[in-house]
Amino acid sequence: MSKRLILGVLFAAAVCALLLSCNPLTGSLPSGMAAGSEVQHVSYTGSFTYTVNPGDAARDVYFVFTNSSLTHDASQAPSVSGGSITVDGTALPAPASQPLPSKDSAPRTLADRIAEFNRNPSSYLLKSATPRPSGSFISALPAESDVADATTGTFYTDIDAYGNGTTSVNATCREVIGPVGLGDGRTRTLSIWVADSEWGTDVDTTMVTALASRFLQNPASVNDIYHWDTAVVGEPWGSAATFPFVSWDSNNTITLLLARLNTDYTGSVTVGYFWAKDNYSTTVLPGSNKRIMFYIDSKLYKTVLSTETSWTDTNYWPKFIYSTLAHEFQHMIQFYQKQIVKGSTTSTDTWINEMCSMIMEDLVADKLNVEGPRGVVTMDGSAGSSGITDGRIPDFNLYSYSPLAVIDSYSVYDYSTSYAFGAWLARNYGGAMLLQRIVQCAQTDSTAVVNAAAAASGKTESMTGLLEKWSAAVLLSDTTAAPPGYRYNTGAWIASSAGGTSYNLGSIDIFNYTPPLTVFSNSSPVSTAPYYSSNVYYLAASKLAAAKTYSITLPKGVLMSVVLK
Amino acid sequence: MTDSAQRGNGTPERRPTGHRQMPRRIVLFMTLFTAATSLASGLTYEVGVIGSAGLSFAYGSYLDDKAASLAEWGASSLGSRGSSQAELFPGWSLGVYAQIDLLDWLGVRLEPRLAFLGAAREALTDRGAVFDQYGIDFYSVLIPVLACGRFPFGPGFLTATVGPFLGIVTGNVTIMDRYASSTTRATLSPDLTDSLYLGLSGGAGYALPLGPGVAAVEIRADWALTSIAKTKLGSEMTALGTTLAVSYGIQLGRSGK
Numbered sequence: 173m174s175k176r177l178i179l180g181v182l183f184a185a186a187v188c189a190l191l192l193s194c195n196p197l198t199g200s201l202p203s204g205m206a207a208g209s210e211v212q213h214v215s216y217t218g219s220f221t222y223t224v225n226p227g228d229a230a231r232d233v234y235f236v237f238t239n240s241s242l243t244h245d246a247s248q249a250p251s252v253s254g255g256s257i258t259v260d261g262t263a264l265p266a267p268a269s270q271p272l273p274s275k276d277s278a279p280r281t282l283a284d285r286i287a288e289f290n291r292n293p294s295s296y297l298l299k300s301a302t303p304r305p306s307g308s309f310i311s312a313l314p315a316e317s318d319v320a321d322a323t324t325g326t327f328y329t330d331i332d333a334y335g336n337g338t339t340s341v342n343a344t345c346r347e348v349i350g351p352v353g354l355g356d357g358r359t360r361t362l363s364i365w366v367a368d369s370e371w372g373t374d375v376d377t378t379m380v381t382a383l384a385s386r387f388l389q390n391p392a393s394v395n396d397i398y399h400w401d402t403a404v405v406g407e408p409w410g411s412a413a414t415f416p417f418v419s420w421d422s423n424n425t426i427t428l429l430l431a432r433l434n435t436d437y438t439g440s441v442t443v444g445y446f447w448a449k450d451n452y453s454t455t456v457l458p459g460s461n462k463r464i465m466f467y468i469d470s471k472l473y474k475t476v477l478s479t480e481t482s483w484t485d486t487n488y489w490p491k492f493i494y495s496t497l498a499h500e501f502q503h504m505i506q507f508y509q510k511q512i513v514k515g516s517t518t519s520t521d522t523w524i525n526e527m528c529s530m531i532m533e534d535l536v537a538d539k540l541n542v543e544g545p546r547g548v549v550t551m552d553g554s555a556g557s558s559g560i561t562d563g564r565i566p567d568f569n570l571y572s573y574s575p576l577a578v579i580d581s582y583s584v585y586d587y588s589t590s591y592a593f594g595a596w597l598a599r600n601y602g603g604a605m606l607l608q609r610i611v612q613c614a615q616t617d618s619t620a621v622v623n624a625a626a627a628a629s630g631k632t633e634s635m636t637g638l639l640e641k642w643s644a645a646v647l648l649s650d651t652t653a654a655p656p657g658y659r660y661n662t663g664a665w666i667a668s669s670a671g672g673t674s675y676n677l678g679s680i681d682i683f684n685y686t687p688p689l690t691v692f693s694n695s696s697p698v699s700t701a702p703y704y705s706s707n708v709y710y711l712a713a714s715k716l717a718a719a720k721t722y723s724i725t726l727p728k729g730v731l732m733s734v735v736l737k
Numbered sequence: 738m739t740d741s742a743q744r745g746n747g748t749p750e751r752r753p754t755g756h757r758q759m760p761r762r763i764v765l766f767m768t769l770f771t772a773a774t775s776l777a778s779g780l781t782y783e784v785g786v787i788g789s790a791g792l793s794f795a796y797g798s799y800l801d802d803k804a805a806s807l808a809e810w811g812a813s814s815l816g817s818r819g820s821s822q823a824e825l826f827p828g829w830s831l832g833v834y835a836q837i838d839l840l841d842w843l844g845v846r847l848e849p850r851l852a853f854l855g856a857a858r859e860a861l862t863d864r865g866a867v868f869d870q871y872g873i874d875f876y877s878v879l880i881p882v883l884a885c886g887r888f889p890f891g892p893g894f895l896t897a898t899v900g901p902f903l904g905i906v907t908g909n910v911t912i913m914d915r916y917a918s919s920t921t922r923a924t925l926s927p928d929l930t931d932s933l934y935l936g937l938s939g940g941a942g943y944a945l946p947l948g949p950g951v952a953a954v955e956i957r958a959d960w961a962l963t964s965i966a967k968t969k970l971g972s973e974m975t976a977l978g979t980t981l982a983v984s985y986g987i988q989l990g991r992s993g994k
Contacts, residue, residue, distance in 0.1 A: 178947075185983065189790070196824040196857045197872045197913045210869075210916040213806050215799070215971030220925045227918025600815065629815055631805075641809075656815040719920075731971075736919055 209651060209737040211644040211658065213637075217728055224712070225719035226736065233713040233720075234691070234735040236643040239702035240636035241729055242577040242618060246701040248727045252694065252710060282330060282433075283442055287582055289331075290448045290507065291519040309340070310365075311454050311462040315425035318345045318363040327365070327429055329467070331449055331459030338459070341367045341431045347380045351423045352390045360398060361423040362388040367431035367470060374470035375430050382485040383473070386494045386540065387428070387501075394673065397494075398426075400536045401501045403671030404604045405528075405611040408504045409451075409464045412512050416456040420464060426504075427465035428497075434469060440584040444468040444496045446503035448511075448519075466500040468493060491542040498536045499529040506611050514614040521617050522582045524610065527594035530564065530587065531607050534595060535675040538665075545591045546678050547685070553665035555649070555681035564591035565685045572646075572690040576639070577618060577705040595680055596642050597621070600657050602628035603668025604675045629657070635705075640733050643707035646689065647735045649682040702730060781838040785950065785986020786831075787848060789957055792980070793828025795856030795873055797964065797973040807860035807869055817863040824857040826872060828978040830959070834986065836885060846883040846898065848938075851876060851907070852959065854976045868916065873974070875910040875966070879903075879959055881938040892945060896953055899939035904959075906932040910966050927966040934975075936961040940982065950987040957982040 224233050239246045310325035317323065323345040328337030343365040350361035364384055366375045388398045402408070409420045433442045450461040475489040476482060484490070506525060510516045520528075530545045537544025538551055547563020548556040560566070567588035576593050578586045598606050601624065609624035618635045626633040641657055649660035659666075665676040682689055691709040692698045702708050713720060726732060804821040811819020832850025839845060855874025859867050881902035887894040912923040942955025959978040967973055 194825055195827050196859075196870060197826075197874070197915070208917065210919060211806075211810060212914055212921065213802075214912075214923065215802070216923060216925055216969060217971050218969060220923055220969070223920075223922040223924070225920040225922075227920065229918065231919060602815075631809075631818065655810055656812055657809050734921060736916075736921075 212734040213640045214732050219725045223721040226716045230715040230717040231736045233716050235710040235712050236733040237708040238639050238731045242705050245703050246727045246730050248701050249698045251725045253723045286445050286447045287522050315421040316423040320348050327461050328459045335457040343367045347384045349384050349388045349390050352392050354392050361425040363425050363427045365429045370470040374474040397498045403673040405505045406509050409508050416453050418462045427463040429467050430470040432471050444500045446500045448507050494540050495533045495542050499533050502529040502532040516614050516616050518616045521579045523578045523590050527590040530591040531594045531598045538676050553678045555661045555679040558684050560685045564588040568592040569689045573708045575703040575706045596645050599666050601625045604670035608670050644735050646682050781990040783836040783986045783988040787984035788831045789980035789982035790829040793826050793854045794977045797975050799970050799972040799974040811862035819862045821858045821860050826857040829853050844885045846885045849880045852879050854978050871914040873912045876907045878905045894944045896944050897941045902936050902938045904934040925969045927969040931966050931968040934961050934963045934965045953984045955982045
């Protein structure tokens, strides 16, 4: 009996020993694991140690710290210690400290007021009894009566906090395109007005004609901004608009006013804007121009760079203006689609609306034959080569740690962050259809973005996950082999379609731009708590060849991604 | 009636566990427990050692999130995804026990053990190729309070145990990821509150008299029902250890079964 039991115990012991010897994490690696970039997203909090063994090949090791809160900065800065590193023998540049414009408490620029109005128009409506505009104001003239070089009027170009017009310009209609039949019973008209003070000085007939042909062609063509934008995101106005909004005139006119929009043309400048105030009846908003319209800066349109000999529509600024037409038109469409067709009671968060407009610019850049926000030479679908200084990415590189979800006091740097995120999003989650999904839904916050991404991937997505993947995609943009979800760069055009129209997005390699991506390191450690909805890049090792252990402390709410490449 | 009734009272033999990480306070606790039970004249009690080895598994959003992240990394198109599959991961435990028999067939056992738990998985591309291997492991003291039944069957007893346990993560939680030739390892040290978890332990087997005591072989499971190191990990994780346990105990006290 005892002998059998002893045998049984020995057998059990043998089984146990066999089991204990089979720890897969300490044995040999499974065969067939291909070498390549690696990304890990970790959610640990507090202090921990992290060991990286690069194995056979030396690897660059990056840690990216993500504060996924859309509203709150992190409580403290993450810290990393563990051995010194050098990057090509020199320390990485430390970014200059910058009081983030998005933190300004009292936005008072015109751009701020426009953005604030478009986000929250109801706060301006019916705030006080005010005088109605006189007959000379454009709001008294129906758009269908516009006649080129004949019709004149006065546009309100600014309002006060009560919705009263405060600044105005006298202008003359200089071009009317249409009514253009779209072939399905719809007609559309473009009416271009030029401020009288700029006619003949900033703007002439050639420039107006060039502008008009980019936006709406007669007879109808699928090769203009009107068609490219509306195929993706829908119509800019329609029968769903009832009081207090204006009705569209019988010619369905879109008005474009060319005037000087900046008082100072140094530093960052306003190229154009859509201001939803003009879509309201003067009964509720006396400063409304009662037109479906947007504004373009005339002086910038005229500007000839020192490297250019004379004005042509292929110069830098005209191309920038044409791209801006697509940008502002998206804003116009989004206002109608969300606030009126979908009945949203809140307006789209500024960062999302601007991101949508820059994705639109991106989608039509090759069609317009312009560089667009990507900044790569026209018609080149590859990521270009090093030294690119055009487009939005250089400013993103400069302030790679800036917050994404900025909704007030939106600055020129915030455009760059929004574009960098939107460019990645569009290249991975459906391109034109992503934009359509974001715009043609009732959500006005990050939910719209997350839902659009999920609709494309067929998976559950979250803003946290998107921020983390985006951060890794930035670091992997110098490879064309990143998996879907992490692709900025395929080495060629990335195709998509919407509304029966095909679109191309060019590849992006973040490391091709100047200045280089701001990456912290032990020689320029992360000194401030990560801003809300931001990623902070940290180079832990360059060409790490042997195992190294780091001591890391993460504040609560800050996640870490590890990229080995 | 077994031969255990013939051994009479005596100081239970204390065997070295052979494991250097056995906390002293557990040994002290066992000694006190044994001393207390020895005062309870008229009851049978048993003390012994137990060791087990087998397989360990881990579950929860922590591993699910990791699997989902790797599934994306293993996809060749936006609509596809990779997958993860569990690998056999060894678990073991080693400890001592003290048991008071309340009835002829039923006893209550305190069985502190040091356990090694964890899990390992492989991540596969959407074409089924392994491209990543990852896992988590940690040491834990398990303190189960078990109801133990013994039912005569053949020359010995069928045994069944079930009861709750308190788990305490001792030392670090280690998370390893291996991709191609590179390896990363995170080492987390949860604080005491984060280290505590509750679970259910149980099993069934067969016991036989052997020498001066009773030897038993059981299939055991230690199933954590609350999250382990949730604060440190940032998300939920539970563990399940399924082991083949071997124990040997000496019965003391009045006539037993």
